[in-house]
Amino acid sequence: MSDLAVEIKSRREELGLTVKEMADSIGLSKDGDKVLRFWESGNGRPDKVVFGKIMTFANKRPYARKITNPKFKFIDLFAGIGGIRIPFQEQGGQCVFTSEWDHFAQKTYQMNFGGEIFGDITEVDIDKDIPKFDILLGGFPCQPFSQAGLHKGFSDTRGTLFFNIEEIIEKKRPKAFLLENVKQLKGHDHGRTYKVIEEHLRNLNYTVTPAILRAGDFGVPQNRERLYIVGFDREEYDLPENYVFEFPEPPKTATRLGDILEENVDPKYTISEKLYEGHKRRKEEHKKRGNGFGFSLFNADSEYTNTLSARYYKDGSEILIDQGENMRPRKLTPRECARLQGFPEDFIIPVSDTRAYKQFGNSVAVPVIREIAKNMLRTMEELESSKNAGCTYQRATS
Numbered sequence: 555m556s557d558l559a560v561e562i563k564s565r566r567e568e569l570g571l572t573v574k575e576m577a578d579s580i581g582l583s584k585d586g587d588k589v590l591r592f593w594e595s596g597n598g599r600p601d602k603v604v605f606g607k608i609m610t611f612a613n614k615r616p617y618a619r620k621i622t623n624p625k626f627k628f629i630d631l632f633a634g635i636g637g638i639r640i641p642f643q644e645q646g647g648q649c650v651f652t653s654e655w656d657h658f659a660q661k662t663y664q665m666n667f668g669g670e671i672f673g674d675i676t677e678v679d680i681d682k683d684i685p686k687f688d689i690l691l692g693g694f695p696c697q698p699f700s701q702a703g704l705h706k707g708f709s710d711t712r713g714t715l716f717f718n719i720e721e722i723i724e725k726k727r728p729k730a731f732l733l734e735n736v737k738q739l740k741g742h743d744h745g746r747t748y749k750v751i752e753e754h755l756r757n758l759n760y761t762v763t764p765a766i767l768r769a770g771d772f773g774v775p776q777n778r779e780r781l782y783i784v785g786f787d788r789e790e791y792d793l794p795e796n797y798v799f800e801f802p803e804p805p806k807t808a809t810r811l812g813d814i815l816e817e818n819v820d821p822k823y824t825i826s827e828k829l830y831e832g833h834k835r836r837k838e839e840h841k842k843r844g845n846g847f848g849f850s851l852f853n854a855d856s857e858y859t860n861t862l863s864a865r866y867y868k869d870g871s872e873i874l875i876d877q878g879e880n881m882r883p884r885k886l887t888p889r890e891c892a893r894l895q896g897f898p899e900d901f902i903i904p905v906s907d908t909r910a911y912k913q914f915g916n917s918v919a920v921p922v923i924r925e926i927a928k929n930m931l932r933t934m935e936e937l938e939s940s941k942n943a944g945c946t947y948q949r950a951t952s
């Protein structure tokens with residue numbers, strides 16, 4: 555085997571990537587895994603540019619931070635790929651505990667942030683495993699409450715994961731928390747599910763403020779609405795029960811899909827004839843039944859897309875990019891999905907395209923979290939100074 559073949563293979567193995575993951579990560583075309591395998595066995599060789607991409611891929615973790623004097627400490631629960639973590643880190647926070655049980659999400663998280671990742675949160679020994687922290691972050695699983703799921707709520711075991719969050723808050727008494735979920739959680743079971751959640755948090759003596767915010771109002775071209783719940787420890791800050799957190803005002807700057815689209819997209823993202831025919835047939839059937847369901851086409855001039863979901867990899871029907879009359883539409887690339895969620899350009903995507911679609915669909919619009927994080931930190935500083943000045947909470951509440 556040639557030295558080059560050995561170098562390629564050992565680089566990939568060093569990163570813990572499969573051939574498919576490496577091929578997709580460095581942007582090889584369809585059947586790129588076969589080509590890479592070929593190179594690794596000493597048959598043929600990549601050109602200089604591609605070889606360079608292989609050897610430099612993920613050579614540093616862009617979001618690994620060890621701050622000597624962190625402004626605050628936080629924990630990242632149901633962490634996914636760390637979309638909620640990035641903005642809190644930007645605010646000067648140090649992540650002291652992460653929980654995520656999905657092997658592939660862990661891979662993406664590890665490559666970007668490093669550090670240890672705890673698996674199943676239901677197995678955690680709160681006193682032993684979780685160090686002291688100030689802010690709890692958790693975008694807990696939404697399938698039990700979502701439109702796409704079966705709306706089972708607390709009767710689905712995934713729905714009860716909220717109670718694990720509750721137990722951690724009760725035992726560790728953080729100063730604040732931020733929870734994120736689908737907006738349907740608010741209306742699930744005629745509002746009863748949300749009411750239980752709010753009551754439980756209030757019973758722990760925390761303030762609770764919910765808000766539904768739309769990603770498109772925070773600068774990314776996506777019509778994603780999510781429920782955010784922010785709470786502060788009433789005892790810590792001497793807050794009245796009716797205290798209301800001020801969520802950020804959406805800047806509502808104009809958005810345009812063209813701003814996040816890649817140039818020269820590989821033909822592997824163009825959907826197959828069979829899939830396209832199926833999409834068209836289903837759309838026609840829906841039309842006959844008098845409803846507007848079916849695949850949606852967007853182009854560079856579109857203001858925003860539909861919500862990117864974790865099921866995007868299946869058929870891409872919610873967001874297809876028009877490539878003109880003579881070409882079938884294409885799916886978004888994983889990098890475009892990252893941009894649609896406002897992830898920074900240097901965020902590493904070390905998994906297959908299918909996994910990447912799932913991970914970004916499950917994640918959050920980072921710019922929305924960024925503005926919430928700023929407001930939370932500002933509020934905590936204000937509350938802290940009133941406390942130090944010996945004042946009780948003075949601002950107007952509603």
Ligand SMILES: C[S@@+](CC[C@H](N)C(=O)[O-])C[C@H]1O[C@@H](n2cnc3c(N)ncnc32)[C@H](O)[C@@H]1O
Nearest residue numbers: 632633634635637638654655656674675693917
């Ligand atoms: C809605 S996603 C959150 C995504 C995250 N906010 C992000 O930015 O990527 C929920 C995550 O919870 C994880 N999860 C579900 N049950 C879990 C459990 N029992 N322990 C740890 N993680 C779990 C899932 O694998 C999924 O990644």
